[in-house]
Amino acid sequence: xxxxxxxxxxxxxxxxxxxxxxxxxxxxxxxxxxxxxxxxxxxxxxxxxxxxxxxxxxxxxxxxxxxxxxxxxxxxxxxxxxxxxxxxxxxxxxxxxxxxxxxxxxxxxxxxxxxxxxxxxxxxxxxxxxxxxxxxxxxxxxxxxxxxxxxxxxxxxxxxxxxxxxxxxxxxxxxxxxxxxxxxxxxxxxxxxxxxxxxxxxxxxxxxxxxxxxxxxxxxxxxxxxxxxxxxxxxxxxxxxxxxxxxxxxxxxxxxxxxxxxxxxxxxxxxxxxxxxxxxxxxxxxxxxxxxxxxxxxxxxxxxxxxxxxxxxxxxxxxxxxxxxxxxxxxxxxxxxxxxxxxxxxxxxxxxxxxxxxxxxxxxxxxxxxxxxxxxxxxxxxxxxxxxxxxxxxxxxxxxxxxxxxxxxxxxxxxxxxxxxxxxxxxxxxxxxxxxxxxxxxxxxxxxxxxxxxxxxxxxxxxxxxxxxxxxxxxxxxxxxxxxxxxxxxxxxxxxxxxxxxxxxxxxxxxxxxxxxxxxxxxxxxxxxxxxxxxxxxxxxxxxxxxxxxxxxxxxxxxxxxxxxxxxxxxxxxxxxxxxxxxxx
Amino acid sequence: xxxxxxxxxxxxxxxxxxxxxxxxxxxxxxxxxxxxxxxxxxxxxxxxxxxxxxxxxxxxxxxxxxxxxxxxxxxxxxxxxxxxxxxxxxxxxxxxxxxxxxxxxxxxxxxxxxxxxxxxxxxxxxxxxxxxxxxxxxxxxxxxxxxxxxxxxxxxxxxxxxxxxxxxxxxxxxxxxxxxxxxxxxxxxxxxxxxxxxxxxxxxxxxxxxxxxxxxxxxxxxxxxxxxxxxxxxx
Numbered sequence: 001x002x003x004x005x006x007x008x009x010x011x012x013x014x015x016x017x018x019x020x021x022x023x024x025x026x027x028x029x030x031x032x033x034x035x036x037x038x039x040x041x042x043x044x045x046x047x048x049x050x051x052x053x054x055x056x057x058x059x060x061x062x063x064x065x066x067x068x069x070x071x072x073x074x075x076x077x078x079x080x081x082x083x084x085x086x087x088x089x090x091x092x093x094x095x096x097x098x099x100x101x102x103x104x105x106x107x108x109x110x111x112x113x114x115x116x117x118x119x120x121x122x123x124x125x126x127x128x129x130x131x132x133x134x135x136x137x138x139x140x141x142x143x144x145x146x147x148x149x150x151x152x153x154x155x156x157x158x159x160x161x162x163x164x165x166x167x168x169x170x171x172x173x174x175x176x177x178x179x180x181x182x183x184x185x186x187x188x189x190x191x192x193x194x195x196x197x198x199x200x201x202x203x204x205x206x207x208x209x210x211x212x213x214x215x216x217x218x219x220x221x222x223x224x225x226x227x228x229x230x231x232x233x234x235x236x237x238x239x240x241x242x243x244x245x246x247x248x249x250x251x252x253x254x255x256x257x258x259x260x261x262x263x264x265x266x267x268x269x270x271x272x273x274x275x276x277x278x279x280x281x282x283x284x285x286x287x288x289x290x291x292x293x294x295x296x297x298x299x300x301x302x303x304x305x306x307x308x309x310x311x312x313x314x315x316x317x318x319x320x321x322x323x324x325x326x327x328x329x330x331x332x333x334x335x336x337x338x339x340x341x342x343x344x345x346x347x348x349x350x351x352x353x354x355x356x357x358x359x360x361x362x363x364x365x366x367x368x369x370x371x372x373x374x375x376x377x378x379x380x381x382x383x384x385x386x387x388x389x390x391x392x393x394x395x396x397x398x399x400x401x402x403x404x405x406x407x408x409x410x411x412x413x414x415x416x417x418x419x420x421x422x423x424x425x426x427x428x429x430x431x432x433x434x435x436x437x438x439x440x441x442x443x444x445x446x447x448x449x450x451x452x453x454x455x456x457x458x459x460x461x462x463x464x465x466x467x468x469x470x471x472x473x474x475x476x477x478x479x480x481x482x483x484x485x486x487x488x489x490x491x492x493x494x495x496x497x498x499x500x501x502x503x504x505x506x507x508x509x510x511x512x513x514x515x516x517x518x519x520x521x522x523x524x525x526x527x528x529x530x531x532x533x534x535x536x537x538x539x540x541x542x543x544x545x546x547x548x549x550x551x552x553x554x555x556x557x558x559x560x561x562x563x564x565x566x567x568x569x570x571x572x573x574x575x576x577x578x579x580x581x582x583x584x585x
Numbered sequence: 586x587x588x589x590x591x592x593x594x595x596x597x598x599x600x601x602x603x604x605x606x607x608x609x610x611x612x613x614x615x616x617x618x619x620x621x622x623x624x625x626x627x628x629x630x631x632x633x634x635x636x637x638x639x640x641x642x643x644x645x646x647x648x649x650x651x652x653x654x655x656x657x658x659x660x661x662x663x664x665x666x667x668x669x670x671x672x673x674x675x676x677x678x679x680x681x682x683x684x685x686x687x688x689x690x691x692x693x694x695x696x697x698x699x700x701x702x703x704x705x706x707x708x709x710x711x712x713x714x715x716x717x718x719x720x721x722x723x724x725x726x727x728x729x730x731x732x733x734x735x736x737x738x739x740x741x742x743x744x745x746x747x748x749x750x751x752x753x754x755x756x757x758x759x760x761x762x763x764x765x766x767x768x769x770x771x772x773x774x775x776x777x778x779x780x781x782x783x784x785x786x787x788x789x790x791x792x793x794x795x796x797x798x799x800x801x802x803x804x805x806x807x808x809x810x811x812x813x814x815x816x817x818x819x820x
Contacts, residue, residue, distance in 0.1 A: 035636075036690075038734055039644040096715040099704025099768065101726045108717035140727070146643060147730050154703035188683065217638040253641045336641060339660060340615075456627035499631030502598045505684045508631040 001193050002435075005030045005162075006423050008182065008197040010169055010224060012037035014145075014408035015387025015415070016203030017152035020161045022416025027423050030162045030195065032184055034219055034510075037153045037163060041205055041217045042408065045145025046333060047258030048115060048137030049095075049405035051088035055109040056135035061085045063120045064136060068403060069578040071117040071287045072360075072396025073537035073547065075237070075555070077574040080367040080392045084403075084410045091409045092138050100151040102140050110138045113329075114261040117287035117400040117585070131585075133285050137402045142258050142332045145405060167193065168510055170439040172200070172227040173431065177373060179383035180429045182227075183439045187510060190503040192443070194435045198426040199419045201384040202228070202363060202371075203412065209514075210522045211356035212460075212467040215247055215254035224389045226517030228363050229524060233373060233380065234557040236391040236571075237361035238521075239528035239539045242399055243472050245291035247355025249313040251340055255333045255352060257401040259318060260284045262329050266295065267315045267349065268303040279585040286585045289398040289538040292354040296472050307351065315349035322346075354472060358404060359388055360395040360538065361528070364557065364571075367392055369415035375557045375571040382426065384419060386411040393555065396573075397537020446512045451495030455512050458489050458496070462515075462522055470526050475542040479530040486523050493519055520560065527566045528556045549580050588612035588663065589671040590621060592633065595682050603682060606630075607671060614664035618651055618674070622658060622686075635686040642799055645733030648740075649686050650675040655737040655797040677740040679749075693736050696752050700760040700778055705771035722767045729762040729807055731800045738804055741797035743789075750783040754794040754804045757785055761807040764814065772814070780815055788812075 005028045009016045012033035023029040033040065052059040065085040069076055096102060096110060103111040112135040119131035140147045156163075164184070170192075171183035181196040204224025208216025229235050245266075246255040260266075265273045265284055278294040279286035286294075295314045298304060304312030318326060318334070323346050326334050334345040343350055363385040364372040369392075370379040387408045394407055465485050469478035493516060500508035534548040535541050554570040561567055588610060595603035608625045616624075619637055626633045635658070636646040642660040651661050652673050666672055680688040710716060732755065739745055739753035760779050764772045779785040785808065794804040 035638055035644070035646065036694075036734075039636075039638045039646050041639065041644075043733075044639050044641070044643045090713075093713065093715050097706075097710045099706075099763075099766070101723055101730050101766070102715075102718075104718055104720035104723045106720070108719050110715050111720070140730075143727075143731065146733075150730065151704075157698055158703040217644060218640060219638045251641075332643075339662070340617075340641070455631075500634075502596055502632070504597055505634045505687050507626075507634050 001191065002196055003030065003193060004196045004428070006197065007199040007201065007419050008032060008195045009201045009203060010182065011040070011203035011205055011387065011389070012163065013040035013042035013203060013205055013387060014148055014152060014405065015412040016201070017156050018409050018412030019201055019203060019386060019416040019419070021152065021155050021159060022413050022420065024420045027420070030164055031156070032164045032167045032169065032195065034166060034168045034187070036165045038149060040149060041220055043146045043149040044217065044254065045405050046142040046254060046256035047261065048113065048139035048144050048402045049092060049148065050115065050118060050136045050402035051092040051138060051406065052085070052136060053089050053092060053110060053112060053138065055105055056112045058124070059120060059134055059136055061088065063134070064088065064118070066578055067118050068394065068400055070583060071398055071400040073398055073583055074396065074549070074553065074580040075240070075393065075536060075573055076396030077393050078576040078578055079574045080394050082576060083367050084394050084406060087410050088406050091406065091413070095148065095151060095409065098151050098155050100140070101147055102138060113137050113139060113258065114285060115401045116257045116260065116285045116291070119282065130281055133282055137261065139258065141328070142256055142330045148405060168513070169223055169227060170442060170513065171435070172231045173435050174231050174380060174383070175432050178381045178429050180431055181435060183435055185439065185443070187505055190443070190506055190509070192436050192439050196428060198428055199382045199384065199422055201369070201386065201415055201419065202389055203385070203387045204389045206359040206388040207518065207521045208356045210463065210466050210518050210525065211471070212463040213247060213252040213353065214356040215244055215252050216356065221514040221518050222521040223514065223517050225362050226520045229520050229560045232559070233371070234364060234375070234559050235362060235524050236364035236557055237393060237528070237555050238524040238558060239532050239556060240360035240397050240537055241356065241525060242288055242358040242360060242538045243292040243354040244288055244357035245295055245354050246316055246352040248336060248340055249307060249351035249353050250309070250311070252355035253336050253340060254355065254357070255316060255336065255350060256330070259316060259330055259333060262325055263321050264316055264318045266291070267317050268298045269305045270303065274298055274303070282585045287398055287400060290585065292472050293540060295354055305351065313351040313353050316352045317349045318345045319347060319349070358399055360391070360393070360397065360399055362389045362391040365390045365392055367414070368418040369411055370418065375569045382422070384415045386415040397539060442513065443509065446496070446498060446509055447501055450497045452497070453492045453495040455496055455498065455515050458492055459515050459518065462486070462489055462518060466522055470529055473540050473542055474529055476530065479526055482526050483530060486519065486526060490519050524558050528558050528568070531568050532556060553580065586612055586668060588621065588668050590625060591671040591673045593675040594685050596632070596684055612663050612668065614662070616663045617659050618661045619647055619658040621663065634684045643733060645735035648677055648735035648737045650677055655741045657735060657737070657799040660799050677736055679740050679746050680736070690736060693739060693753070693755070696756040697734065697759055699752065700756050700775055701771060702759045702763065704763065704766065704769050706768055707770045716768050718767055725765055726762055728802055729758050731802055732758055733800060735799060737797040737799055738794035741793040743791055743793065744787040748783065748787060751787040752779060752784050754788070754808065757788065757808050757811060758802065758804050761811055764811060776815055776818060779811065785811055785815065
């Protein structure tokens with residue numbers, strides 16, 4: 001079946017839905033998602049979305065931009081960061097106008113709290129004064145992402161947006177540098193559908209499922225990024241993958257930074273609040289890359305707490321916050337600790353460990369969400385990307401907490417606007433090749449072959465190796481081993497067979513295709529990490545422990561290569577007003 | 586410990602009727618029911634179909650009937666179930682089964698959409714600031730805004746079982762979310778929609794929805810507030 005729409009948006013999380021709301025009414029628009037929209041991963045974001053609203057104390061977007069640049073370890077593109085931080089107050093107010101329920105101040109304004117890496121000068125008149133944490137994260141208890149996703153979906157219903165839920169994308173059709181459409185499998189029937197469009201936007205989310213311990217949903221398999229990579233387009237800064245410091249021990253379920261924003265403290269086996277050593281001024285509210293490294297360092301130096309299964313964890317102490325703060329400000333996350341670990345956070349510490357959380361890298365775009373064809377700024381006509389799958393880059397080497405929810409609403413909207421402009425003069429381009437063909441082949445191959453390799457086995461090996469060898473601390477030896485291992489897994493993947501041969505909701509088939517995507521994503525992360533001989537943001541090389549601005553102040557662009565070495569090129573970081581300096585907190 | 590899962594299976598391409606299949610495997614106290622379903626799918630039977638995503642009770646994908654009670658598979662731990670007997674897993678009741686534990690939820694979503702689940706405000710918004718709302722007024726919405734649309738409540742309700750046209754507790758909860766929002770101007774429109782024999786008045790305060798809700802929302806209380814609002818309106 002072939003569907004024709006002016007614009008097709010893939011992904012119904014915050015970025016996709018915000019873009020859909022923005023598409024002018026005169027154009028036909030469809031949103032495709034592999035899950036029903038409100039199941040999207042945006043809904044699991046907890047702590048907040050930041051904007052220098054100054055509702056609780058004086059603040060400025062310039063401070064927000066400075067923090068974002070510094071948090072990115074100077075890899076973020078400053079022009080894009082300035083756009084995001086300057087637009088943030090408007091974006092949050094707009095969400096409020098759309099109906100998003102926020103926690104409120106005494107005056108009835110949107111309430112704000114502290115979050116890691118968000119600071120301002122203690123004395124605004126003295127640029128050399130200490131930077132102190134600032135209340136910048138707008139929140140709705142600890143369900144900020146959930147109510148944001150609901151609100152955006154509600155606004156899509158109000159605007160009669162067409163949804164194709166439980167459609168799984170399998171092919172991106174780009175011919176002669178023009179994006180013409182895509183192919184998807186209707187999961188309910190396994191039927192192949194082609195979407196012919198003038199413009200396509202990918203808002204397909206992240207790929208935390210490349211790692212064994214992750215806060216990401218099972219659907220976070222990087223399908224959009226993988227299709228771009230498979231289509232011969234580059235991915236940017238894939239080596240920068242954020243580990244959130246506080247995942248529930250063994251499970252990786254996210255415990256929001258809001259827990260520390262409200263005053264929670266990390267403690268080692270001697271009950272010491274060790275973040276004082278690593279970040280003397282902001283302590284537990286240091287950025288995530290630093291806190292995750294501190295936690296692993298404590299454990300490596302013998303100061304972790306030994307768990308029942310022989311692995312180590314660190315304690316998150318919330319006991320001093322009192323029942324009222326816990327119940328009113330962070331009820332959801334403390335509920336997770338009770339449900340999954342049987343821990344009562346008002347009385348005992350919560351065992352945590354870092355968890356694979358967020359992709360700073362992804363599909364390269366300019367700040368109008370147009371996808372880049374290469375490192376020179378050339379764009380792919382009719383193709384856009386926004387949200388976690390995209391790399392603008394506003395997060396650089398390390399994203400600050402609350403900047404992801406901001407990213408999706410700011411750039412989702414900008415993408416919608418840009419597509420609206422593009423559609424004024426855009427035409428449908430004819431397909432040259434049969435758009436069904438590649439998906440038909442892929443599907444038939446997986447359904448019919450009878451190799452002896454199993455999807456869950458290969459997936460588990462991949463995830464474990466990515467965790468062990470391409471995680472928080474990396475080195476050349478282990479990355480090189482992992483590179484060979486991924487190649488072997490890719491070979492073995494060619495011999496998979498699945499049990500379910502039927503058509504209706506064949507989730508066996510979908511998981512098999514997802515694994516193919518994860519293998520490509522893992523390869524691009526590992527090869528990019530092996531190539532970058534420095535430590536910056538979330539990318540920490542034990543063999544190159546220092547940031548090296550002279551050689552590495554540049555973005556990685558990686559292209560898929562079936563044989564030999566990957567093709568890697570670079571793009572300069574855009575600097576406007578914030579000069580690189582040592583990153584101390 | 587050895588655990589047995591007895592799962593209601595149905596593949597429309599192969600089966601005339603749903604039937605139970607049993608799976609025995611080595612389980613642990615801290616495994617969730619979703620972990621167990623994954624273990625079965627990934628190690629025993631790849632044809633088993635179920636929906637899931639976030640795996641920690643936020644996305645609302647994996648509502649199902651576990652030992653006769655509606656709950657989320659990812660929020661139910663083996664240690665809270667009697668593992669000496671087979672654990673019975675069935676799809677949520679009163680919705681058409683598509684395959685195994687996957688239901689056709691179209692009707693559920695249509696009823697959600699019917700209550701106009703979006704803010705309707707006819708007055709102009711302040712140009713560069715938020716609308717003011719007291720924290721007290723905001724917090725009145727928070728419990729209802731926790732809803733994850735998992736359908737555990739609606740499918741636990743005897744009124745749903747006996748009347749397929751009943752709008753159901755999830756849609757009523759969504760109506761509350763907007764009727765009691767101080768920023769909304771369309772309370773009357775929404776109250777008209779639910780003020781029908783198949784609307785709110787099919788709620789006979791049976792409380793099943795509260796027991797079924799994995800987010801511990803007191804749904805019946807929210808419905809009672811709507812009923813009060815309707816009776817006051819009639820006076």
